[in-house]
Amino acid sequence: MPSKTTNKKTDQTTGRTARQLLPALLAALMLTATAALAGKHGAVIEEGKSLTFDRKKGNCLACHYIAGAVSPGNIGPALAGMKARYPKKEDLRARIWDVTEFAPEAMMPPFGRHKILSEDEITKITEYIYTL
Amino acid sequence: MKGRYAAAAQPRRLATGSLLAVALFSMVLPAGAGKADRAEFDRLHAEAEQARKKADSIGGQWRDTAKFLKQAKAAADAGELDKAMKLARRAKDEGELGYRQASSQKGNVQIPSYLK
Amino acid sequence: MTGKILAGVLGAACFALAPAMLHADPQSDLEVYQRFFKEKYPDIPFTQFADGAYALNEQMRENWEAIEEFPPYGPFVDSGERLWAAPFANGKGYADCFPDGPAMQHKFPRWDKEQGQVVTLSLALNQCRETHGEKPMKYKGSPLVDLLSYIAYQSRGKKINVVVPKDDPRAMAAYQKGKDFYFTRRGQLNFSCAHCHFKNSGMSLRTDILSTAVGQTTGWPVYRSKWGTAGTLHRRYTGCNKQVRAKPFKRESEQYRNLEYFHTHMSNGLALNGPAARK
Numbered sequence: 001m002p003s004k005t006t007n008k009k010t011d012q013t014t015g016r017t018a019r020q021l022l023p024a025l026l027a028a029l030m031l032t033a034t035a036a037l038a039g040k041h042g043a044v045i046e047e048g049k050s051l052t053f054d055r056k057k058g059n060c061l062a063c064h065y066i067a068g069a070v071s072p073g074n075i076g077p078a079l080a081g082m083k084a085r086y087p088k089k090e091d092l093r094a095r096i097w098d099v100t101e102f103a104p105e106a107m108m109p110p111f112g113r114h115k116i117l118s119e120d121e122i123t124k125i126t127e128y129i130y131t132l
Numbered sequence: 133m134k135g136r137y138a139a140a141a142q143p144r145r146l147a148t149g150s151l152l153a154v155a156l157f158s159m160v161l162p163a164g165a166g167k168a169d170r171a172e173f174d175r176l177h178a179e180a181e182q183a184r185k186k187a188d189s190i191g192g193q194w195r196d197t198a199k200f201l202k203q204a205k206a207a208a209d210a211g212e213l214d215k216a217m218k219l220a221r222r223a224k225d226e227g228e229l230g231y232r233q234a235s236s237q238k239g240n241v242q243i244p245s246y247l248k
Numbered sequence: 249m250t251g252k253i254l255a256g257v258l259g260a261a262c263f264a265l266a267p268a269m270l271h272a273d274p275q276s277d278l279e280v281y282q283r284f285f286k287e288k289y290p291d292i293p294f295t296q297f298a299d300g301a302y303a304l305n306e307q308m309r310e311n312w313e314a315i316e317e318f319p320p321y322g323p324f325v326d327s328g329e330r331l332w333a334a335p336f337a338n339g340k341g342y343a344d345c346f347p348d349g350p351a352m353q354h355k356f357p358r359w360d361k362e363q364g365q366v367v368t369l370s371l372a373l374n375q376c377r378e379t380h381g382e383k384p385m386k387y388k389g390s391p392l393v394d395l396l397s398y399i400a401y402q403s404r405g406k407k408i409n410v411v412v413p414k415d416d417p418r419a420m421a422a423y424q425k426g427k428d429f430y431f432t433r434r435g436q437l438n439f440s441c442a443h444c445h446f447k448n449s450g451m452s453l454r455t456d457i458l459s460t461a462v463g464q465t466t467g468w469p470v471y472r473s474k475w476g477t478a479g480t481l482h483r484r485y486t487g488c489n490k491q492v493r494a495k496p497f498k499r500e501s502e503q504y505r506n507l508e509y510f511h512t513h514m515s516n517g518l519a520l521n522g523p524a525a526r527k
Binding site: 061063071072073074075100105107109110113114116 | 299436438439442444448451452453454455458
């Protein structure tokens with residue numbers, strides 16, 4: 001009995017290995033690709049974060065609260081729950097680019113229109129803020 | 133699944149594309165450029181200076197515009213033309229944006245609605 | 249003929265009407281601005297707005313009061329007193345230009361009908377010097393800041409009462425220019441003065457608290473820790489403009505004098521309390 005079972009198990013294992021070799025390989029490949037993508041995305045978010053915090057760049061903390069940041073201002077709204085506030089990421093980006101298009105009296109500098117930040121920098125900042 | 137692969141593949145394709153573009157550009161650029169660059173810079177610098185003056189004439193000049201123009205000139209004189217062009221372009225942008233900012237408010241200053 | 253006359257009359261009427269419609273009434277402006285802050289800060293006594301951001305935050309106020317115990321502007325006042333008393337080469341002195349003595353800061357800025365411009369205290373001091381054959385002072389540092397400090401100290405308690413005379417439309421135009429300046433978006437950051445100092449007053453810009461527009465002109469010259477010295481209101485204007493990444497105007501330029509005219513008018517009724525210490 002036990003040997004049979006063992007045999008069966010072995011058979012099964014061998015069979016599984018043979019039959020699932022391709023999908024497993026594919027899965028492994030996929031994981032690597034996903035990790036690479038996530039890593040790249042993660043790097044963009046990290047860059048976005050440092051641009052957000054940099055006083056000479058976004059300097060967002062001058063006016064906005066971000067959880068965990070040191071001595072943020074409170075002139076603008078806290079940066080939290082961004083996905084709920086802007087289901088579309090591009091809506092958030094458009095406001096960073098020039099908020100006065102949406103709220104003519106708003107104080108926030110038009111980071112894109114006045115070229116305070118480059119398009120690439122705005123994209124990266126948007127990626128980071130969208131995670132908040 | 134397929135989407136992920138596509139997304140992963142796209143940047144690579146883009147990267148290849150831009151690499152190709154860069155390669156092409158660097159092959160083309162030195163041929164026609166060189167001497168023309170300084171003339172191009174001088175033209176851009178003059179335009180930028182004019183834009184700055186125009187903004188200043190209505191009180192719309194920005195803080196660093198004149199500084200960028202100075203730095204651009206210094207860079208050009210030092211032979212760093214790419215840097216010089218970048219700075220001059222920035223100064224020109226600022227001159228134009230500052231003028232637009234000031235002229236759009238001439239006789240049309242917005243008093244906050246809560247103060248009316 | 250009649251048509252022409254009618255057109256002329258209509259044209260003249262439009263001309264007469266236009267400024268009245270365009271120009272705000274300083275008195276009603278004053279009421280709107282002061283009411284805005286009284287309503288925004290119902291618990292703060294109106295006189296306290298003269299203390300700037302320190303009116304708005306208890307802890308900052310305590311630190312500030314500690315600084316005021318050993319006022320850093322003291323030496324400027326002392327030096328200014330000596331300068332005030334020192335005679336010019338012709339034997340005359342400031343007292344000949346300002347017969348009521350140094351307690352006269354509350355008379356500035358004022359509209360000067362003969363000159364057709366806003367005269368600030370700094371400008372008046374230099375005009376006095378030039379009248380008596382002295383070189384005008386630079387609008388930066390000593391001796392001007394020292395003299396202003398002494399005059400401010402002597403003028404403490406006097407109430408701000410800027411007048412925009414109704415009989416000279418140029419005065420109203422100067423006021424209007426100052427008002428336009430105040431509310432105009434400026435610089436790469438696109439801020440107007442009002443963006444920081446009306447609705448957002450009391451809020452934190454990182455660790456700084458934004459002061460209220462009303463009360464900003466009572467305490468000049470100000471000894472600013474950031475400067476490590478005492479400076480004028482126009483120096484502060486320069487700094488504000490630079491902070492929003494705009495090219496500043498010259499001290500005592502027409503722009504800044506008109507701005508001071510409007511800006512000080514807003515604080516009518518508040519008592520002068522300069523020199524003051526600020527962060």
